[in-house]
Amino acid sequence: xxxxxxVTAQLAVYLIITISLNxxxxxxxxxxxxxxxxxxxxxxxxxxxxxxxxxxxLKLFPxxxxxxxxxxxxxxxxxxxxxxxxxxxxQYIPCNNAVIDWLGGVIASNIGFALLxxxxxxxxxxxxxxxxxxxxSYPGIRLRGDYLAMxxxxxxxxxxxxGLNYEPLVGGTLGISVPNLYAWAGGxxxxxxxxxxxxxxxxxxxxxxxLLVRSPLGRLLRAMRDNEVTAESLGKDVAGLRxxxxxxxxxxxxxxxxxYALYTGxxxxxxxxxxxxxxxxxxxxxxxxxxxNVGTLAGTSAFVVFRQLIIFxxxxxxxxxxxxxxxxxxxxxxxxxxxxxxxxxxxxxxxKPTFTLRRExxxxxxxxxxxxxxxxxxxx
Amino acid sequence: xxxxxxxxxxxxxxxxILVMLSTGLTLTYMTTKVPNFSHGGFATIGIYVTLxxxxxxxxxxxxxxxxxxxxxxxxxxSMYLGILHPLSRRGASYLxxxxxxxxxxxxxxxxxxxxxxxxxxNFGRLVEQARAVFLRKIDYRIDFSPLASALxxxxxxxxDEPAMFFIAPITMISSIVALHTLLTRTKFGTGMxxxxxxxxxxxxxxINVRLAYAISWFISGGLAGVAxxxxxxxxxxxxxxxxxxxxxxxxxxIVGGFQNLYGALLGGLVIGAAEILxxxxxxxxxxxxxIPYRPVIPLVAMSITLLFAPQGITGIxxxxxxxxxxxxxxx
Numbered sequence: 001x002x003x004x005x006x007v008t009a010q011l012a013v014y015l016i017i018t019i020s021l022n023x024x025x026x027x028x029x030x031x032x033x034x035x036x037x038x039x040x041x042x043x044x045x046x047x048x049x050x051x052x053x054x055x056x057x058l059k060l061f062p063x064x065x066x067x068x069x070x071x072x073x074x075x076x077x078x079x080x081x082x083x084x085x086x087x088x089x090x091q092y093i094p095c096n097n098a099v100i101d102w103l104g105g106v107i108a109s110n111i112g113f114a115l116l117x118x119x120x121x122x123x124x125x126x127x128x129x130x131x132x133x134x135x136x137s138y139p140g141i142r143l144r145g146d147y148l149a150m151x152x153x154x155x156x157x158x159x160x161x162x163g164l165n166y167e168p169l170v171g172g173t174l175g176i177s178v179p180n181l182y183a184w185a186g187g188x189x190x191x192x193x194x195x196x197x198x199x200x201x202x203x204x205x206x207x208x209x210x211l212l213v214r215s216p217l218g219r220l221l222r223a224m225r226d227n228e229v230t231a232e233s234l235g236k237d238v239a240g241l242r243x244x245x246x247x248x249x250x251x252x253x254x255x256x257x258x259x260y261a262l263y264t265g266x267x268x269x270x271x272x273x274x275x276x277x278x279x280x281x282x283x284x285x286x287x288x289x290x291x292x293n294v295g296t297l298a299g300t301s302a303f304v305v306f307r308q309l310i311i312f313x314x315x316x317x318x319x320x321x322x323x324x325x326x327x328x329x330x331x332x333x334x335x336x337x338x339x340x341x342x343x344x345x346x347x348x349x350x351x352k353p354t355f356t357l358r359r360e361x362x363x364x365x366x367x368x369x370x371x372x373x374x375x376x377x378x379x380x
Numbered sequence: 381x382x383x384x385x386x387x388x389x390x391x392x393x394x395x396x397i398l399v400m401l402s403t404g405l406t407l408t409y410m411t412t413k414v415p416n417f418s419h420g421g422f423a424t425i426g427i428y429v430t431l432x433x434x435x436x437x438x439x440x441x442x443x444x445x446x447x448x449x450x451x452x453x454x455x456x457x458s459m460y461l462g463i464l465h466p467l468s469r470r471g472a473s474y475l476x477x478x479x480x481x482x483x484x485x486x487x488x489x490x491x492x493x494x495x496x497x498x499x500x501x502n503f504g505r506l507v508e509q510a511r512a513v514f515l516r517k518i519d520y521r522i523d524f525s526p527l528a529s530a531l532x533x534x535x536x537x538x539x540d541e542p543a544m545f546f547i548a549p550i551t552m553i554s555s556i557v558a559l560h561t562l563l564t565r566t567k568f569g570t571g572m573x574x575x576x577x578x579x580x581x582x583x584x585x586x587i588n589v590r591l592a593y594a595i596s597w598f599i600s601g602g603l604a605g606v607a608x609x610x611x612x613x614x615x616x617x618x619x620x621x622x623x624x625x626x627x628x629x630x631x632x633x634i635v636g637g638f639q640n641l642y643g644a645l646l647g648g649l650v651i652g653a654a655e656i657l658x659x660x661x662x663x664x665x666x667x668x669x670x671i672p673y674r675p676v677i678p679l680v681a682m683s684i685t686l687l688f689a690p691q692g693i694t695g696i697x698x699x700x701x702x703x704x705x706x707x708x709x710x711x
Contacts, residue, residue, distance in 0.1 A: 031475050139683035143690055146415050146474055154627040154679050165672040324497055327490040334486030341480050
């Protein structure tokens, strides 16, 4: 059961990220090799924001609970007792675990407070993701795709370096605990609630992507991907369009990162590496078939389940593999990507041709009559 | 008192290594038109060749340079012939080629890691650290005190310098000169330049474009291997070094303009100096907390170049700086 839950949650988180990558790469043709940046941004935000905002909110709206946070150990001589919210805020990083535990207690008894915090966190995560998408793509947005790819890849590293070295953000190398915003569900049930919540958001993102690619904007994205010059000659602002795509894509990916951090209950900067959050999503999208949301779903499911199985049967596999199983992961990543590129570049489920509008619909748009079968053009 | 300021040494060695890397990256970008994301991986191979030669076999660590040239060159060649060439013949876009190089980087990365584990397990006592390779202790030192006494300066102590301080820049300069000679003085080099300028036309006049490109990949990988083989003799390296230094290599190549090898030379020197001196200056000005943020420097250099002079320093028309060119890379 726990295994199924873990796989489902991870699948949903990765689905959010791969769908956003599919919009960026599959439909708009932008090689976003810095996916990890937005994901890490969202996760770091989950470590940085909700706890502090929660304490501030409790300050603004006085609450019945007595503040009594015991932090550190008596034997070690580092015992501290925090008795006010100001102290809790000041000692947020050094006494992180204790403060988060106490906050979890408050959240457990107050579902409205928890929901408010979740909404605040997710909204600011989306805004932060969009902002990150904007600033990281700005230097390269007008250049050809390979330059943009190099810039995005280089930018992707930055947030991890900051997260590792700037302690107030996510506690540096030690990491930080994230307030248990699902504490009201109680005990093990919180994981179920968290998973359902991620699935709901993933479904929303999927639905949004489906609507997007069927809209005129979706067709425009594909036009830009297939022939930038033509799109430009028809008066479309290619750089602006790319920028908007990256902003939306990064906002979605940031949501994924936030939800993942809220689910696991902790953030540590080293987790947000280029391999896990840039290249794994890339393999999933390419395996499933680009520019195809069903394909992305298939690719993501196949890969997440496969990886989790490797991790689950690690001990049993160890006998058959003459090296540490960790490297099997990256070895498979590389090999699978190459095989797909060489043997089946369109992926498991290839892109479908765009459906044109039905004749009746077309005629109604240009103002013609279905029965006559000719438009106004003839009259004028 | 050391003869040379340690900071200057750092700049010289690091810039030389960076130049060898960015020259190779620029060369393959010029021929195949794909930024090679596995370039750092080729350098990592060099690191482990040096570890094997220097620690496992206890040989002269500089023997690793030619061997690394060969191994990394062959790995790069096999990537071109086995993956990139078939892909581009099938009409794959440059996006797919980029992804292929990333995939290849992961093959290299995992194999290097498996090898490092293997070394630790079986020869742990000999190689000491296979995941944090730092071999400055087995580098030779060149002693200058006989020279000083010959010049009549008397007995001066501590006048020895690490050999790398001389070998890295010498290798860098000679490889640039060799490349220059190859490209401008030989028939093959002329053919290669033609293949870069206009592949179909070059093919029409009987130049083997595929061979020219394959050689460019071999040289590129080889140079990366040599650069990598020098790294552990100067700074702390490991399996991740390749992917970490990739940002600096890209920055050096982009600052150099990605269009000619001399640009890559300049870019490597600029980024190398900026990284070392910039970090040192900032650390004295703001405090040592700034040191871990060193990777931000190449990134900033890269961003500024792309914003204001996307053709790099060699693309700027210096006489009329008032009108900085912005075309070229923007197509």
